[in-house]
Amino acid sequence: MRYLLICALLLSCGERDTPSLSTTQGATPELPAPRQTLLPTVNIAPAKGWPKGAAPVAAEGLTVQAFHTGLDHPRWMHVLPNGDVLVAEANKQDSGPKGLRSFVEGLVMGRAGARVPSADRISLLRDADGDGVAEGRTILLDDLTSPFGMALMDGYLYVANTDGLVRVPFAAGQTEVGTPEHVADLPAEGTNRHWTKGLLAHQGKLYVSVGADSDHGENGLAAEEMRAAVLQVDPATGAVREYATGIRNPVGMDVHPGTGMIWAVVNERDELGDNLVPDYLTRVRDGDWYGWPHVYWGGAPDPRVDQGTRPEGEALRPDYALGAHVAPLGLTFADGAQLGHGQGAYVGLHGSWNRVPASGYEVVFVPFSGAMPSGKPQTVLSGFLDAEGNAYGRPVGVEVAPDGALLVADDVGNTIWRVSR
Numbered sequence: 001m002r003y004l005l006i007c008a009l010l011l012s013c014g015e016r017d018t019p020s021l022s023t024t025q026g027a028t029p030e031l032p033a034p035r036q037t038l039l040p041t042v043n044i045a046p047a048k049g050w051p052k053g054a055a056p057v058a059a060e061g062l063t064v065q066a067f068h069t070g071l072d073h074p075r076w077m078h079v080l081p082n083g084d085v086l087v088a089e090a091n092k093q094d095s096g097p098k099g100l101r102s103f104v105e106g107l108v109m110g111r112a113g114a115r116v117p118s119a120d121r122i123s124l125l126r127d128a129d130g131d132g133v134a135e136g137r138t139i140l141l142d143d144l145t146s147p148f149g150m151a152l153m154d155g156y157l158y159v160a161n162t163d164g165l166v167r168v169p170f171a172a173g174q175t176e177v178g179t180p181e182h183v184a185d186l187p188a189e190g191t192n193r194h195w196t197k198g199l200l201a202h203q204g205k206l207y208v209s210v211g212a213d214s215d216h217g218e219n220g221l222a223a224e225e226m227r228a229a230v231l232q233v234d235p236a237t238g239a240v241r242e243y244a245t246g247i248r249n250p251v252g253m254d255v256h257p258g259t260g261m262i263w264a265v266v267n268e269r270d271e272l273g274d275n276l277v278p279d280y281l282t283r284v285r286d287g288d289w290y291g292w293p294h295v296y297w298g299g300a301p302d303p304r305v306d307q308g309t310r311p312e313g314e315a316l317r318p319d320y321a322l323g324a325h326v327a328p329l330g331l332t333f334a335d336g337a338q339l340g341h342g343q344g345a346y347v348g349l350h351g352s353w354n355r356v357p358a359s360g361y362e363v364v365f366v367p368f369s370g371a372m373p374s375g376k377p378q379t380v381l382s383g384f385l386d387a388e389g390n391a392y393g394r395p396v397g398v399e400v401a402p403d404g405a406l407l408v409a410d411d412v413g414n415t416i417w418r419v420s421r
Contacts, residue, residue, distance in 0.1 A: 021323045021359050024278040025376055029321035034303055035273035036076065041354045043392040045361070047412045054392060056410075057383030058419055062379060067407060067418040074409045074416060075196070075329075076397040078150035082172040083402045085125050086140065086157075087409065087416065088147045090118035092195040093162065099400070109138070119143045122159065124175060124385060125252060130406065138175045149199025151206060154234070159177040159210055160197035163188035164298045165233060176183045184238040188211065194227075194267075196329075200253040201337035202262060206233040209242075209264060211249030214306050216269050228292050230284050244288040246315060252331030252397070253284075254345070257344075259353065259371045261285070265328035265347055268317070270298060278321035279328050281347065281373065282364060291315030318371040325352035326327050326360035330409070334365070336382035338404025339380070339421055343368045346380065346406060348395040361385050363395050363408055371381040381408060381419055 022032040045195040053243050058064040067085070076088040121142035125134035141147070146162035157170035159180065164179035186197055186212060194211025201207075212228040213219060230250055249267035256263055268277035269292070277296045294310040295301050300315025304357070322328050328346025334341055344367040349360035361384040364377035384393045393413030401407055405420040 015184045021326075022376065024028045024122070024275050024323050024324045027320055027373065029278045030275070030394055031278075031297055031300055032275050034276055036271065036303065041355050041356060043358060044253075045289060045351060045358060045385055045388075045389055046351050047394075048386070048390040048392055050154065050392045050413045050415070054407075055383075056393065056417060059378070059380050059382075062419055064417050065132060066072070067132065067221055068125050068137065069413045069415045071123065071137075071416065073116055074396070074414065075411050076148050076150065076198075076275070077399045077407055077409050077416065078152070079399045079401055080152065080172040081402075083174065085134070085262070085399070085401075085407065086150055086417065087123045088150065089121050089123060089157075090144070090146045090148060091116055091118040092192070093118060093151050094144055110395065116322040120146065122147055122150065124190050130403070132420065134416075140175065140177060143157055144180075145197055148196045149208070150202035151199045153201040153204075153206070154233075158183070158199060158201070158206060158235070160186065160199040162186070162192060162197055163194045164207065165197075165199075165208065165238075167235070184233050184236060184240050186231075186240075187213075190223050194249045194250055196199070198253050198264075200255070200262065202255055203260075204235075204323050206235055206385050207231070207243060207253060207262060208233060209250035211251070211267070212292065213260075214293075215271065216302055218304070221293075221309065224293075230262070232286075238257045243286055244284040244290070246288075246290040246292045247284070248292040250284070251329045254331050254333050256371065257333055257335040258343075261371070263331065263333075263345070265322070265331045266290075268324075269293070269302065270325070270354055271276075272302070273324075275324045278318075278324050280300060280322055280344065281320040281328065281331070282316075282318040282319035289313060290318065292389070297321075304365065320366065322347065322364075322366075322377065323359055324348070325355040327351055329396045330363075331398055332398050334400065336404060337400045337406060339365075339419065340376070341365045341367070343370075344373070345402075346398045347377070348398045348408060350394050351384070352397055358385065358389065359405050361391065361394065363398060364408075367378060380406070381417065384410075394399060
């Protein structure tokens with residue numbers, strides 16, 4: 001009975017308006033006054049999966065097909081130099097609810113398809129005949145712990161588990177590997193609310209994106225040590241240090257092909273209104289602080305946070321807003337892509353659970369002019385929601401294949417989609 005009462009109350013309460021998502025996109029988004037309510041808005045798209053023969057909708061001039069189906073919650077991909085595709089099939093470890101808030105969040109995530117058991121493995125997909133469809137799947141690594149990010153560097157395949165970075169000797173073309181060895185611990189204590197650990201190899205170092213263990217630091221800042229940050233790892237020694245901080249939940253990262261600068265997509269805080277706070281795409285540099293949890297978008301104070309605990313210095317303003325609550329996870333620059341978009345970045349928007357109307361649930365292209373974003377996001381792949389608001393799928397990781405197609409991991413549809421001209 002308590003379960004039913006909580007669900008009914010949450011699904012019927014919260015702020016209701018009809019905001020325009022476009023106002024919270026671009027370099028200068030509109031920031032309305034924060035709105036706090038007794039209970040958060042909950043507008044969940046129940047996970048249904050794709051009906052037989054159905055698929056997402058590609059933008060005009062593009063086509064989409066299934067690269068591989070029948071996966072188990074595919075979240076992230078890594079395309080190898082020979083064209084093989086590694087897929088992390090994973091979800092959050094089930095640690096059980098820790099308090100009412102955690103209990104309710106579990107209900108929400110379960111309805112959205114994000115509480116299935118974690119497969120804890122990395123699979124290898126190979127399209128040997130080049131027809132755009134993988135012939136089969138080989139399990140490359142299993143018995144992992146919620147693996148997510150992957151990187152190939154200096155003869156090793158690195159994998160970011162939720163609680164640690166591991167590696168195995170590896171070269172493109174292999175279909176079997178040995179037992180992974182531990183490289184470095186990663187923070188996974190508390191509720192481990194944001195469990196994903198993105199991974200990027202760049203200039204001899206490894207970069208790990210680590211989300212906060214809370215929405216706005218409500219569990220205390222001591223619980224956020226080495227979290228809400230991009231960490232730098234020295235693969236030779238396993239030494240870990242904070243590279244950029246104050247970033248609530250960074251996930252996908254990539255290197256801009258022209259400048260060599262690291263960019264990331266970030267999920268911002270909730271419960272301040274349908275149009276706050278915009279999720280974003282931004283550069284991350286050594287020593288950057290983006291303000292979480294004290295401020296957002298360069299200086300707007302969060303009314304729920306004690307500003308007396310704020311660090312000295314100015315918070316950096318993110319470079320580009322993607323829209324409120326769109327949940328950007330995947331990021332890859334268009335270098336090598338053959339979809340006709342030009343310079344820019346592809347972003348997988350996993351989709352909102354707490355906004356009316358729903359936002360995200362698509363793959364977009366952010367155009368760049370030189371080193372910086374320019375213009376509004378352009379839809380590349382949509383149709384993940386049906387007319388009743390059910391989720392056929394939810395896009396996560398995005399990667400450019402060697403032939404210029406775009407691969408999209410769909411964790412609700414259990415499919416890797418391939419977008420081409």
